[in-house]
Amino acid sequence: MTAQIQLFGAKKRARVRPVWDEEPSIPTKILKGLFLAVYAGAILVPIWAVVATSLASEEALTRAGGDLVLLPSDISLQAYREILSGGAVTASLLFTMLLTAIGTAVSLVLTVGAAYGLSRPGTLWHSKILTAVLVTLLFAPGMYPSYLVVQKLGLLNNMWALILPVCFSAWNLIVLRTFFMTSIPGDLIDAAKIDGAGEFTILFRIVLAMSKAILAVIGLFYAVGYWNTYFLGVLYTPGMDVKPIQVLIQQWLLASSGPTGQDAAAAAAISSGMENAPAASLKMAAVVCTIIPIVIMYPFIQRHFTKAVITGAVKG
Amino acid sequence: MMLRSSRAASTLEAEAAPGDDARPDASRSPSSRTRTRRAKAGSTAHGSEGAGTIPRRRIPLRGRLRRDWPLLLLVLPALLQLAFFFYLPSAFSVIAFMDYSPYRPFWENPIIGFTYFQMLFQDPYFVGALINTLQFAGAQLLFVFPFSIMLALVVHGIMSTVLRSTFQSIVYLPYFFSWVLVVTIFLQVLGQDGLLSRWLVGIGAERLQIMNDPDTFMILAWMQWTWKDAGWGMIIFLAALAAINPSLYEAAAADGANRWQRLWHITLPGIRPVIVLLLILQLGGILTVGFEQYQLQRQAVGWGTAEVLDTFVYYRTILASNGESIGTAAGLFKGVIGLLLILAANNVAHRLGEQGVYQRS
Numbered sequence: 001m002t003a004q005i006q007l008f009g010a011k012k013r014a015r016v017r018p019v020w021d022e023e024p025s026i027p028t029k030i031l032k033g034l035f036l037a038v039y040a041g042a043i044l045v046p047i048w049a050v051v052a053t054s055l056a057s058e059e060a061l062t063r064a065g066g067d068l069v070l071l072p073s074d075i076s077l078q079a080y081r082e083i084l085s086g087g088a089v090t091a092s093l094l095f096t097m098l099l100t101a102i103g104t105a106v107s108l109v110l111t112v113g114a115a116y117g118l119s120r121p122g123t124l125w126h127s128k129i130l131t132a133v134l135v136t137l138l139f140a141p142g143m144y145p146s147y148l149v150v151q152k153l154g155l156l157n158n159m160w161a162l163i164l165p166v167c168f169s170a171w172n173l174i175v176l177r178t179f180f181m182t183s184i185p186g187d188l189i190d191a192a193k194i195d196g197a198g199e200f201t202i203l204f205r206i207v208l209a210m211s212k213a214i215l216a217v218i219g220l221f222y223a224v225g226y227w228n229t230y231f232l233g234v235l236y237t238p239g240m241d242v243k244p245i246q247v248l249i250q251q252w253l254l255a256s257s258g259p260t261g262q263d264a265a266a267a268a269a270i271s272s273g274m275e276n277a278p279a280a281s282l283k284m285a286a287v288v289c290t291i292i293p294i295v296i297m298y299p300f301i302q303r304h305f306t307k308a309v310i311t312g313a314v315k316g
Numbered sequence: 317m318m319l320r321s322s323r324a325a326s327t328l329e330a331e332a333a334p335g336d337d338a339r340p341d342a343s344r345s346p347s348s349r350t351r352t353r354r355a356k357a358g359s360t361a362h363g364s365e366g367a368g369t370i371p372r373r374r375i376p377l378r379g380r381l382r383r384d385w386p387l388l389l390l391v392l393p394a395l396l397q398l399a400f401f402f403y404l405p406s407a408f409s410v411i412a413f414m415d416y417s418p419y420r421p422f423w424e425n426p427i428i429g430f431t432y433f434q435m436l437f438q439d440p441y442f443v444g445a446l447i448n449t450l451q452f453a454g455a456q457l458l459f460v461f462p463f464s465i466m467l468a469l470v471v472h473g474i475m476s477t478v479l480r481s482t483f484q485s486i487v488y489l490p491y492f493f494s495w496v497l498v499v500t501i502f503l504q505v506l507g508q509d510g511l512l513s514r515w516l517v518g519i520g521a522e523r524l525q526i527m528n529d530p531d532t533f534m535i536l537a538w539m540q541w542t543w544k545d546a547g548w549g550m551i552i553f554l555a556a557l558a559a560i561n562p563s564l565y566e567a568a569a570a571d572g573a574n575r576w577q578r579l580w581h582i583t584l585p586g587i588r589p590v591i592v593l594l595l596i597l598q599l600g601g602i603l604t605v606g607f608e609q610y611q612l613q614r615q616a617v618g619w620g621t622a623e624v625l626d627t628f629v630y631y632r633t634i635l636a637s638n639g640e641s642i643g644t645a646a647g648l649f650k651g652v653i654g655l656l657l658i659l660a661a662n663n664v665a666h667r668l669g670e671q672g673v674y675q676r677s
Contacts, residue, residue, distance in 0.1 A: 016475070017475055018562065018565070018566065020565070020566050020569035020570060021565070021569065022575070024473075024575075032470055032473070035470060036470065036471075036474075036483055039467070039487065040483060040486045040487065042543065043486055043487060043489065043490055043543065043547075044486060045505075046501045046502075046504065046505045046511075047501065049504060049505065049511055050501060050504060053504075070511070109393065110393050110394045110397060111394070112390075113390035113391060113392075113393055113394060114390070114391050114393075114394035114395075116387070116390055117387040117388065117389075117390035117391035118387075118391060120387060123380075123383075123384040123387050124377075124380040124381060124383075124384040124387075124388065125388070129391055129395065132395070132398065133394070133395075133398065136398055136402045138654075138655050138658055138659075139406065139651050139652075139654070139655050140604070140650075140651050140654065141402060141405035141406040141408070141409060141647070141651065142405070142409055142412075142629065142643070142644050142646070142647020142648055142650070142651060143626065143629045143630060143633070143634070143643070143647055144408075144411070144629065144633045144634070144640055144643045144644045144647060145404075145405035145406070145407075145408035145409050145411060145644060145647070146401065146405040147633075147634060148405070148408055148411075148418075149400060149401065149404050149405050149408065153400070164397065164400070164401065165401045166401075167397060168394050168397040168398065173394070198386065199386035199387060199390075200386055203390070224492050227494075228492075228493075228494035228496075230494055230495065230496050230608055231607050231608050231611075234611070235630070235634065246494045246496040246497075247496075249496050249497070249500060250496050250612065253500050253503070254496070254499060254500060254503065254612060255615070284504075287497065287500055287501075290494075290497060291493070291497065294489075294492045294493065295489075297492075298485075298489060298492065301492075302485060302488065
C-alpha cells in the first residue's frame with residue numbers, strides 16, 4: 001500500500017547547462033524571471049506586511065493611515081510586550097507549546113514502537129497487524145462517531161482530546177518502517193543478537209541511534225501538526241478557558257471581523273488589559289508569535305523533507 | 317527454500333502473504349534475520365504455499381509468543397490508539413442506520429435501515445454541500461495540480477543552485493502554516509480594509525470585496541490553495557524531473573528535437589507515473605477537501621457558498637440537535653465513496669500499466 005515510486009536516484013547534480021541545450025531566448029528568460037519573482041513576492045510581501053505591522057508604533061500606523069504598513073516609520077516592541085506579559089495570548093501560547101511537546105512525544109513513542117514492532121516480517125501475527133494498520137489509510141470514520149468516542153471517554157474539553165485521536169499516523173509509520181527495513185543492516189541486528197542483546201536493547205542502542213535524522217523529521221512534522229491544531233480545538237475543546245493559539249487567533253482576528261461582527265465579546269476578552277499598543281499591532285504580533293516556531297523548525301525539516309515525503313509517498 | 321532474497325525485495329507485497337511463515341528453528345536461534353529472509357523468499361510465491369511446498373512444522377504459539385513478545389508489546393500502544401480512534405468510531409457508524417438519540421442507552425436505539433440516507437439525498441443542504449465539495453475538488457485538480465507541474469518545470473530550469481534553493485525555501489514555507497494563518501494573512505492583504513484596498517482607495521478606486529463576495533469565492537479559494545500548497549506540491553515533480561536520464565535529452569537534441577519537443581516527448585512521459593499516482597490520491601480524497609478553510613470563511617462569504625461535506629456534518633450534528641444519525645450517514649457516505657474511489661482509481665492505474673498506490677498481493 002506504500003507508494004512504489006523509485007526516485008532515490010534523484011541526486012543533486014552540479015548544474016551546468018549541457019552543451020546540447022540551447023540558451024533560452026531573452027524574452028523567455030525575462031518571462032520566467034518575472035513569474036518566479038511575482039510568485040515569491042506574493043508569498044513574502046504579505047508575511048512581511050504582518051511582521052512590519054506588529055512592529056509599528058501607534059504614530060507609525062496613524063501616519064500610514066491604516067491597519068497594515070509595509071515600512072513602519074518607527075519601530076516599537078510594545079505590542080509584543082503587551083501580548084507576552086501574561087494575558088490570554090500568553091496563556092494560549094504556553095498551552096500550545098505544552099500541547100506540542102507532549103503530543104510530539106506521544107506520537108514518536110507510538111510510531112517508533114509500531115514501526116520497529118512491524119519491521120520483522122515473519123514474527124507472530126505480523127501480517128495481520130500490518131493489515132489492520134494499513135486499512136486505516138483507506139477509510140476515515142465520520143466526525144460524529146469520532147466525537148462520540150471522545151465524549152464517552154470523558155475527554156471533551158481536555159488537552160488529551162487534542163492529542164489521542166490524532167497521535168498516530170500510518171503514513172509516518174510507513175516512512176519509519178521502510179527506513180528501519182532498508183537502511184539498518186540486518187547483519188548488525190544479527191550480531192547484536194548473538195552477543196545476547198534483547199529487542200529493547202537493539203531498539204534503543206542500535207536502531208534509534210542510527211535513525212536520529214529521520215526521527216527528527218517525523219517529530220517535526222508531528223510538532224507542526226500539533227502547533228497548527230485548530231479543527232480539533234473547535235470540535236473537542238470548545239469550552240476550555242485556555243485555547244490553542246490557532247483557535248484564539250480565529251476568535252480574535254477572524255470571527256470579529258466578519259460582516260456580522262459576531263463573537264465581539266470573545267475578541268474583546270482576549271485583548272482586555274492591552275491598552276498601550278495599537279490593536280492592529282497587537283493582533284499582528286500574535287500572528288507573528290504563531291509563525292515564529294514554524295520558521296524556527298523550518299530549516300531542520302527542509303534539509304530532509306524531500307526524502308521523507310517521497311518515501312512515505314505523497315500524502316493526499 | 318534456502319534462497320536468500322535480497323533485503324530490497326522486502327516490499328509490502330511480500331509481507332502481505334499469510335503470516336505463518338515461522339520456520340521450525342529454535343526460538344533462541346541466532347539467525348532470526350536469516351529466517352525472516354527465507355520467509356520472504358517463500359512467501360513471494362503468491363499463495364502457492366499449499367500444494368508444492370514442504371509441509372512445515374509450526375512452532376507452537378507459546379514459543380512464538382515467547383520469542384516475539386517484545387515486538388508485540390511495542391506495537392500495542394499504536395494498536396490501542398487505532399482501536400479507540402479508528403475502529404471504535406468506524407463501528408459507531410452504525411448510528412447512520414439507527415434512529416439515534418444520545419439520551420438513550422446505545423443499544424436501545426432502534427435500527428431503521430437506510431431511512432436517513434434517503435433523507436440525506438432529499439436534503440437540499442446536503443446536496444448543496446456535495447455539489448460544492450465536488451466543485452472545490454475539481455477546481456483543485458484542474459488548477460492547482462497543473463500549476464505545481466508548471467512551477468516544477470520552471471524551477472527545474474533554473475541553473476543557479478543558490479537561486480533555486482532560495483526560491484524553493486520561500487515557496488515551501490506556507491505549506492506549514494495553518495489555515496487560520498493563511499486566511500488571516502489573506503484578510504490583511506485582500507480584505508476590505510486590507511493593504512490592497514487601501515491602495516485602491518488611494519488611487520480613487522473601489523475597495524476589494526473578494527474576501528466576502530460569494531460569487532468570487534472559488535477564485536479566492538484557488539488563490540489560497542496556490543499560495544499555501546502549490547509550492548509544496550512541486551517537490552515530488554522536481555524529484556521526478558531530476559530522475560530523468562539526461563542522456564535521453566542529449567540524444568533527442570542530437571536528433572534535432574527542440575525545447576518543446578523534448579518537453580513533450582521526454583519530460584512529460586518521464587514524470588507520468590508520478591502524475592498518475594498523485595491523480596489517484598487526489599481522486600480518492602475528492603470528497604475530503606478539508607474543513608478549516610471553509611469553516612473559517614463561512615461567515616464572510618455566506619454558509620451556502622462555503623459549505624462542504626465536513627462543515628455540513630459539523631454544523632448539523634455537533635452544533636445542532638437531532639442531527640446525529642443524518643450527520644453520521646453523511647460521514648459514512650463520504651468514507652465509503654472515498655474507499656471505493658481509491659480502489660477503483662488504483663485498479664485503473666494497474667490496467668494502464670502504472671504502479672498505483674499499492675500493489676496487489
